Amino acid sequence: MNTLKLMDGLNRHIDYLRLSVTDRCDFRCVYCMAPEMKFLPKHQLLSSEEIIRVVRLFVEMGIKKVRLTGGEPLIRQGVVKLCRQIAVLPGLNELTMTTNGSHLALWANELAGGGVKRINISLDSLCQNTFKVMTRVGNLQSVLAGINAARQAGFASIKLNSVILKGINDHEVLSLVDFAVDHGIDISFIEEMPIGRVGRSRQEDYYSSDEVFQQIIQRYRLIETVEQTGGPAKYLRILDYPLTRIGLISPHSHNFCSSCNRVRVTADGRLLLCLGHENSLDLCNLLRDSSVTDSQIQDAIRVALWRKPEKHELYTYDEEFRPVRFMSAVGG
Secondary structure: OOOOEEOOOOOOOOOOEEOOOOOOOOOOOOOOOOOOOOOOOOHOOOHHHHHHHHHHHHOOOOOOOOEOOOOOOHHOHHHHHHHHHHHHOOOEEEEEEEEEEOOOOHHHHHHOOOOOOEEEEEOOOOOOOHHHHHHOOOHHHHHHHHHHHHHHOOEEEEEEEEEOOOOOOHHHHHHHHHHEEEEEEOEEEEEOOOOOOOOOHHHHHOOOHHHHHHHHOOOOEEOOOOOOOOOOOOEEEEEEEEEEEEEOOOOOOOOHHHHHOEEEOOOOOOOOOOOOOOOOOHHHHHHOOOOOOHHHHHHHHHHHHHOOOOOOOOOHHHHHHOOOHHHHHOOO
């Protein structure tokens, strides 16, 4: 096994892989998808065997944390078995998942028992009407039931993810923090990423992490920390409530590209070097070519990583030049 660190061309240590197991989702969130979506044919998606192989190859090169995402990962058939197989790969420290929570009431115990250590659950509103506006089709009660099931299942940690949009759910920031505090779980507030044409103006709805922070300190006393969970969030502790941390993920206002430690594999097997660029490596073709060996795929990954951009530059692009893929295919 190769024990060398996996580095990109700017000497950043890459130890975190986010992998989308499906581009499909049972929600149609306004920041993630267009109102009408066309999904990839299933034969274009990586098979379970291909997913396990590509994760194994990354882990052999030094990846320590893998996050499974979607779309909605829990609507992929056999995803719990897939988790069990990935979780036992030698050298992998942590398997995590991001979900919209709608199926967690059914699967939380099996995921926790199958090696998923931490779980992130999207929750953008506690009001059914606003939740429906944000997700277009989602049922808030199924997500709340999923959160309760996750709390009982024994995950090492649970975190809520909330995308805040001006004029839509920005009035719920404190309610969402209250909810996290009451349930003893973490919450991260995320500035919207302008990926894909979703049928609305993103600029009009932009709400910054600084604005979120100003709301929170009206009610809670916050302390900055240097804690990390392997992702881009900046964490704050809440005085008097030690079980809850506040995360701020700020791709707009506080660029974190200089410390980027992650790459993404899309549902159709593209190694995406940066969320804000289209340059990628087609892993699917390599995986499906029987003449290509594991070591050749790993060599191709190492070469590709030298092209990882310095920064995403998403917000200097004109709309027509922004990435056209949807977040559901990339994996959040």
